[in-house]
Amino acid sequence: MVQQAGGRRWYGGAWARPALALAVCALLPGAASAQQLTVAAYPAVDKIVEAAIPAWKKLHPNVGIKVVSRQFVDHHTAMTTALSTRFYLPDVMALEVGYVGRFAQGGGLEDLRKPPFDIGSVQAQFVPYAVAQATSRTGAIVAVPADIGPGTLLVRTDVLAKAGVSESELTKSWEGYVASGVKIKRTTGAYLMAHARDIKNILIRIGIQPGEGLYFGKDGEVLVTSPRFVRAFELAREVRRNKLDAKVSEWSNEWSEGFKRGTLATQLTGAWLAGHLNNWLAPDTRGKWRALQLPEGAFAAYGGTFFAIARGAPAANKALAWEFIKLLTLDRELQLQAFKSQDAFPALLSTYGDPFFEQPIAFLGGQAARVQWREATRHTVAVSVHKQDAFALEVIDTELDKVLDQGKDIRTALADAARLLAKRAQR
């Protein structure tokens, strides 16, 4: 806090100090005379950005970085608001993968292929599917990937051993995965997964044709009655019929308790969950886990962070903002540092040769799982995004619940979903 001599003389109220502090801060050198970049982010991306500031200072000692961090949803709401009016846009905007698609369609973000950004020259340095995730329908690349979330299957080795299920049995095919689940339930009583929805979420991603989105096709036609949805629903129903899912939602007390007690045998998730399990969700289960590739050679992405520049951001700062983004995403050291401290799996290909990947992970019983996850990034394919994807997800989840809880027929459920989606596909 700043000293203010004589401040109390004027107001003598509780608001004297903050008001004066604000006034003085506005006049402090560094805020007005030198340039400053504003970076809007959310936890834990804010830590990653802050960690990059020393490196930035070496390159541009006169340019300060101000990090404005908000809660995850609040941040994206604030960004939506700012983009809608083009006021007070940050110089650099962090976006999570779920929102990048939406914002990309909107046209409020700079197309980074254009000068002075010219992402084309560095594009090849990133994991291809991550760049594809930030590409709009018209081919504009609106954001740069900073970290990605390769999908993985985390399994409890002790539970598997007790049930006599081998890893290959578990992952050979999705039907085999479910069958192993039956065995696990019978012998150990543990559930195969947290919720039947999890298997549906992966299975609808298998068999997507190029150019197709998850729920909608290239021209907005509704795809939810296609075979991949039917298979997803059928297997989810199978899981529920055999009582293989614990019916708990992620990030609930029951879910984390399931990990602690070993009543959840596997979890389909992003690689980063291993770090959280180790740190605070279930630290006592260290060593009892292993990471496997998803069954049947499937690959999926769970999360990812991108940095973008808004069209309406202050023009004078755009060149510098681009420099900062390049630093965050192309600097090998910073990417590895974020990986080591925040479990942010790098999107930068040149980091992939680092020995850190071969290091054993204690939580996973000494497995060098990062190698496997690195391999997964090579095979993951980006899925085209449609404006109504968030709505479609809800509708499908609702229909799935009806199939699972009320025994609704799968084909009818999907047809109902298609009907709802068709009405909105063109909005």
Added chain:
Amino acid sequence: MRRGCWPSAPSAERKATTVKLPAFLRLSPEVTPYVLMSPFVVLFFVFGMFPLLFSLYLAFQTWEPTSGLSAMRFVGLDNFAFALEDEWFWKSLKNTAWLAVASGVPQHLVAIPLAVFIHTSFKRMRNAVVGAYFLPYITSTVAIAIMFSSLFSTDYGVVNTALHALFGGENIDWLGKPENIKPAIAMIVFWRYVGFNVVLYLAALQTIPKDLYEAATMDGAGRLQQFFYITLPSLKPMIFFGVTLSIIGGLQLFEEPFILTGGRGGSDQSGMTTAIYLYRMAFDFNDFGAASAMSWLLFFLVVLLTWLTNRAFKPRNGGG
């Protein structure tokens, strides 16, 4: 309520200052209301009108917000037509109605007798008891979200433990099953606002003159009779006020279902009130035009219901 003729007795609170205002500041009774209203009116027009008009304008446009203001396109009544044909909109209205009634009615049914009871039977402990009931209103949504997910947890939540101890039977899956989400939300809303209504009714009870009750007792009226013939009628304006607030609040229910269902509305959208659906339309599905149109449809509905309440409860003194 017009009182009898009361002389202007000097009350203890009268300020000792007898500074006379300069002539130009002495207002005539005709001008006074305008002067008194002016700060409110100014603020209202600046901060209340523009959003209102903006929202009205937006209801006739289609707009994806991240494209910027210039991306609005006029579509006439298309948004309204869409809303009226939308299954989810009607579902949200049904949810909202159910929740408004299920959480609103018990609030008042409990708050009135409770306020009367506290008013008459607690002298020293009054603040503590009122405080206990009012505390939920103070709690922030962040804290409520975490606590209630924990309390309503299926296997170990306190709610299920208590129910199990009292009634036995299976543990209820509050947050997972559609049919249970609504009662859970109603319970939270009740928990949060019953104390608020108790405070309102207590404030109103304090304005009822004691002599009315003394006279009634001398006439031989019992407690229950006094409650129905003195207390309730005197509380009518406050009941009107409180019920109107509950209706408005109930129809706009947003926070409690939002935090309990993580912003989604829960399984089968059973916890999705219209306000939540509006929010999702605007910020999740990025369809601001439809969201505005729906908010105006909701508005008309609330106006209608408020008007009906007004008719039912109209204070017979003719208002102000």
Added chain:
Amino acid sequence: MNSDRRAPLAAYVIVGIGSLIMLAPFYFMFVFATQSRTEIFSLPPPNWFGNDFCDNLKILTERIPFWRNLGWSLYVAVANTALTLLFCSMGGYAFGCFEFRFKNGFFAFVMATMLLPSFMNMIPTFMIMDVLGWIDQPRALYIPGAASAFGIFLMRQFVTTSIPKDLIEAARMDGCSELGIYWRIVLPLLKPALGTLGLITFIASWNNFIGPLIVMRSPENYTLPLALRSLQSPVDTEWGALMTGSAIATIPLLVLFALSSRQLISGLTAGAVK
């Protein structure tokens, strides 16, 4: 009311149990504030206080400028409450005791604004704040709220039920100026209502996060709800610190309530001398 006939014991017991139920979540909030997040997320959730309070506090103050945000919350809430009480009591008095043009129409209009969900106003409010140059400034939080529809509604109700017209007439005949009538006669009579509205306004301002979300651009200027929410990450929230922050954030409200309930009671002596 006859205070010599006590209510049945059962009534006291029921009310007592009710109070405990009301308090239970609160109790858990304070319990969770002293636990680490591993324990909060376990089953059964902790029932008794832990010893992680200091750790949580440390994490809290490291991540966000907690005390500064607390200061801002206080400043904004006090200013908002003062302005709201002033403007709404003036307005309510005008509605309750005077006739003027467009009176009913305007009142209906004001009530109408209460009926639109507040988050729909986010973007237009943002635009207004930008035009006024109030972005990132606390006045954007406490000034607009002073035109509270709820406040003027409550004040009008109280004015029509508690202010005898004859009293005002008599004061006029005594030579009291109009503003003097407002300040010296009406306001003291409105004390219970002012106490209630003041308390409710303070709480609403304290817990409001949508307003600051729209307007504040710097974490140092956040108010508490926004600051505490910014601790929430999609996957890595420090729940213990968050609960600690929420628990501390509740304390000023508790203090205020304890103080104002006495005011509400003492206000009755002014209002009940009838």
